[in-house]
Amino acid sequence: MSEQSLLQVKDLSVSIDNELPILHNINLDIKPGETHVLMGPNGAGKSTLGFTLMGNPHYCVTGGKILFEGEDVTDLSADKRAKAGMFLSFQNPYEVPGISMGSFIRNAYHSLTGAPVKLLQFQKSLKASMEVLSMDESYADRDLNVGFSGGEKKKAEILQLLMMNPKFAILDETDSGLDVDAVRTVSKGIEEYQKKKDGALLIITHSTKILESLHVDYTHVLVKGEIVHTGDGTLVDEINEHGFERFLKED
Amino acid sequence: MSDNKQIVADIDHSLYDFKDIENEKDFYRMEEGLTRETVLKVSEEKNDPEWMRDFRLECLKLYNEIQMPNWGPSIEGLDMDKISSYVRHKSDMKGKWEDVPEDIKNTFEKLGIPQAERESLAGVGAQYDSELVYHNVKDEVAAQGVVYTDLESALRSEYADMIKSHFMKLVPPTDHKFAALHGAVWSGGSFVYVPKNVKVEIPLQSYFRLNAAGAGQFEHTLIIVDEGADLHFIEGCSAPKYNVANLHAGCVELYVAKNARLRYSTIENWSKNMYNLNTKRALVEENGIMEWVSGSFGSHTSYLYPMTILKGAGSKMEFTGITFAGKGQNLDTGAKVVHQGERTTSVINTKSISKDGGIGTYRSSVTIQSTAKKAKASVSCDSLMLDSISRADTIPGMDIRTSDADVGHEAKIGRISDEAIFYLMSRGISEEDAKAMIVSGFANPVSKELPLEYAVEMNNLIKLEMSGNG
Numbered sequence: 001m002s003e004q005s006l007l008q009v010k011d012l013s014v015s016i017d018n019e020l021p022i023l024h025n026i027n028l029d030i031k032p033g034e035t036h037v038l039m040g041p042n043g044a045g046k047s048t049l050g051f052t053l054m055g056n057p058h059y060c061v062t063g064g065k066i067l068f069e070g071e072d073v074t075d076l077s078a079d080k081r082a083k084a085g086m087f088l089s090f091q092n093p094y095e096v097p098g099i100s101m102g103s104f105i106r107n108a109y110h111s112l113t114g115a116p117v118k119l120l121q122f123q124k125s126l127k128a129s130m131e132v133l134s135m136d137e138s139y140a141d142r143d144l145n146v147g148f149s150g151g152e153k154k155k156a157e158i159l160q161l162l163m164m165n166p167k168f169a170i171l172d173e174t175d176s177g178l179d180v181d182a183v184r185t186v187s188k189g190i191e192e193y194q195k196k197k198d199g200a201l202l203i204i205t206h207s208t209k210i211l212e213s214l215h216v217d218y219t220h221v222l223v224k225g226e227i228v229h230t231g232d233g234t235l236v237d238e239i240n241e242h243g244f245e246r247f248l249k250e251d
Numbered sequence: 252m253s254d255n256k257q258i259v260a261d262i263d264h265s266l267y268d269f270k271d272i273e274n275e276k277d278f279y280r281m282e283e284g285l286t287r288e289t290v291l292k293v294s295e296e297k298n299d300p301e302w303m304r305d306f307r308l309e310c311l312k313l314y315n316e317i318q319m320p321n322w323g324p325s326i327e328g329l330d331m332d333k334i335s336s337y338v339r340h341k342s343d344m345k346g347k348w349e350d351v352p353e354d355i356k357n358t359f360e361k362l363g364i365p366q367a368e369r370e371s372l373a374g375v376g377a378q379y380d381s382e383l384v385y386h387n388v389k390d391e392v393a394a395q396g397v398v399y400t401d402l403e404s405a406l407r408s409e410y411a412d413m414i415k416s417h418f419m420k421l422v423p424p425t426d427h428k429f430a431a432l433h434g435a436v437w438s439g440g441s442f443v444y445v446p447k448n449v450k451v452e453i454p455l456q457s458y459f460r461l462n463a464a465g466a467g468q469f470e471h472t473l474i475i476v477d478e479g480a481d482l483h484f485i486e487g488c489s490a491p492k493y494n495v496a497n498l499h500a501g502c503v504e505l506y507v508a509k510n511a512r513l514r515y516s517t518i519e520n521w522s523k524n525m526y527n528l529n530t531k532r533a534l535v536e537e538n539g540i541m542e543w544v545s546g547s548f549g550s551h552t553s554y555l556y557p558m559t560i561l562k563g564a565g566s567k568m569e570f571t572g573i574t575f576a577g578k579g580q581n582l583d584t585g586a587k588v589v590h591q592g593e594r595t596t597s598v599i600n601t602k603s604i605s606k607d608g609g610i611g612t613y614r615s616s617v618t619i620q621s622t623a624k625k626a627k628a629s630v631s632c633d634s635l636m637l638d639s640i641s642r643a644d645t646i647p648g649m650d651i652r653t654s655d656a657d658v659g660h661e662a663k664i665g666r667i668s669d670e671a672i673f674y675l676m677s678r679g680i681s682e683e684d685a686k687a688m689i690v691s692g693f694a695n696p697v698s699k700e701l702p703l704e705y706a707v708e709m710n711n712l713i714k715l716e717m718s719g720n721g
Contacts, residue, residue, distance in 0.1 A: 054677050055673075055676075055677075056673050057669070057673070058669070077676060077682065078673055078676035078677045079676040079677075079678075079679050079680055079681050079682070079685075081677075082676070082677055082678055082679035083679050087677070088677050090674060090677075093674065094668070094670060094671040094674040096671065096674075096675070096688070096689065096692050097692050097693065097695070098691065098692025098693055098694065098695030098696065099688060099691070099692040099695070104678075104688075107680065107688070108675075108678035108679055108680055111678070111679040111680045111681070111684065112678070112679035143692070160678065164678070164679075
């Protein structure tokens with residue numbers, strides 16, 4: 001494993017629309033190939049961290065910075081962060097009427113690489129990835145996320161993860177609202193990503209189901225906008241058993 | 252995967268904006284303003300039959316009597332004393348492309364018309380300012396008995412009586428001020444007759460180009476689709492931008508006979524100095540089908556509400572329209588339908604986009620007369636505003652005179668969502684492309700109704716509008 005950091009978050013503080021402070025002095029150091037888990041009770045600011053790392057303009061960085069491969073990306077727009085190799089799987093993916101999922105992924109892939117996309121090769125690889133996620137082929141021709149069930153939306157996010165193959169991906173509550181089978185399918189997709197490349201992950205979740213079959217290097221616990229504890233993969237099991245109570249008491 | 256239509260390609264706007272220098276030597280231009288003398292001069296130029304000359308003078312009288320419309324967008328910037336109602340190149344209409352004057356040929360070459368004709372059309376008419384400069388129909392289509400010609404020639408042909416009995420009967424000059432104006436100075440346009448049971452497999456197209464500054468275009472399109480016949484007619488329009496007002500007051504009259512079907516598609520991209528006061532109307536007989544596909548992108552001000560009269564029992568109409576109002580544009584568009592026959596059906600689906608302070612108004616009227624038992628009507632209008640300075644309004648009207656009508660109406664007005672843009676940007680798509688993609692997707696229900704090359708053109712126009720160069 002390389003010692004060079006992929007993502008470094010230094011003393012990051014964030015507020016919404018410059019008013020309501022949500023995150024305080026967050027520090028993270030993620031190296032290539034590592035899987036980090038961010039856990040915490042509802043309302044702790046987990047999704048805010050995901051959005052901020054990806055550059056959602058509603059979230060204002062009021063202190064600290066974000067470095068990706070040593071470059072300061074704190075002020076970059078989301079598309080530039082994506083081009084640098086960052087990815088966010090959304091908790092609530094948006095519906096885009098009139099754009100088929102297949103053509104959207106192809107457009108996005110083209111934007112990311114700047115290179116022309118070979119149609120046949122692309123379709124082959126899309127089909128293969130959809131198979132991993134047990135997605136029916138017909139979804140490629142359906143409007144992106146429109147009328148998809150909760151589970152299909154999450155699968156579509158992981159499909160994009162596999163197709164775009166970023167250096168670093170944030171998975172925001174990918175398991176929320178899914179039944180047991182869907183969680184299993186989605187984690188199979190995530191495993192596939194872990195296998196495929198020296199890619200790194202930050203998995204945001206408040207349950208542990210999705211982590212059962214995944215290797216985890218670090219676990220961070222976020223409470224009221226602060227990382228109150230960092231441990232290794234075994235911390236997941238402990239939280240699974242005892243919940244967040246212990247960390248809440250420290251507050 | 253059928254996603255060709257969703258690729259938003261780059262476009263060179265010079266495509267529409269170039270203008271030919273109108274030199275005095277090659278062009279005949281009538282003096283500005285509208286008098287009995289100018290109307291008589293147009294009539295003389297056109298070598299009208301007597302009834303047409305008299306009709307023009309009657310229309311002029313009506314024009315002077317009827318008030319300006321006071322219920323829609325302002326047309327104060329339109330000064331009829333500064334509009335020349337007739338401009339033509341000093342050469343005749345040609346049936347061979349090689350014979351069309353070089354300067355005009357260049358214009359249409361740049362617009363891709365001859366290429367489209369070779370590749371995908373059954374016949375083409377090209378109008379430049381007030382006159383048709385080219386008209387041609389493929390041999391195999393002509394052999395089926397299909398007539399596609401300019402209206403002036405048709406007036407002197409075996410179809411003269413047919414024209415006399417249909418011309419401005421559906422849109423009478425008493426309808427409104429600009430219908431009267433049209434009747435007085437109409438010039439150019441097309442006549443199409445499709446005989447009984449003839450199915451025209453590929454579309455016919457007319458392209459209207461208004462090149463002269465401070466001029467009006469008043470073309471008349473008359474289409475008669477006889478019993479059991481089938482036609483797709485495409486109309487395209489564009490003009491370069493000038494600093495003075497131009498006027499388009501065309502008139503389209505469509506007759507759809509028993510069991511016939513007509514699809515009428517329009518991609519309108521007039522320049523932003525154009526007052527587009529166009530009137531389109533269709534009369535549909537028993538079990539006939541009228542389909543409208545309408546894309547309005549250009550013009551400074553538009554009043555456009557294609558109307559369908561569902562006269563025959565079981566007749567149907569479907570209207571699919573999109574309007575894009577950008578900076579300085581006030582586009583008032585929609586559709587009208589009158590149900591007369593039993594079991595008649597109408598479906599209106601429109602999309603309206605406004606941006607950079609543009610105003611898009613959806614205005615429609617659905618009338619179900621007491622004779623139209625068991626009629627069905629459904630109206631759905633979606634508006635998308637791209638910023639907080641733009642405006643979208645919907646003014647749907649309904650007048651139902653039966654007790655068993657099945658009527659549905661749905662209207663949505665929304666703003667483009669920042670979260671949706673962020674979602675697309677997080678996939679590496681630039682902000683501008685993300686917006687264009689959302690808008691293209693919004694427009695997709697319309698573009699998928701168009702033949703592929705027009706769908707591509709429409710997406711190019713959207714892309715162009717989105718980049719602010721429209």
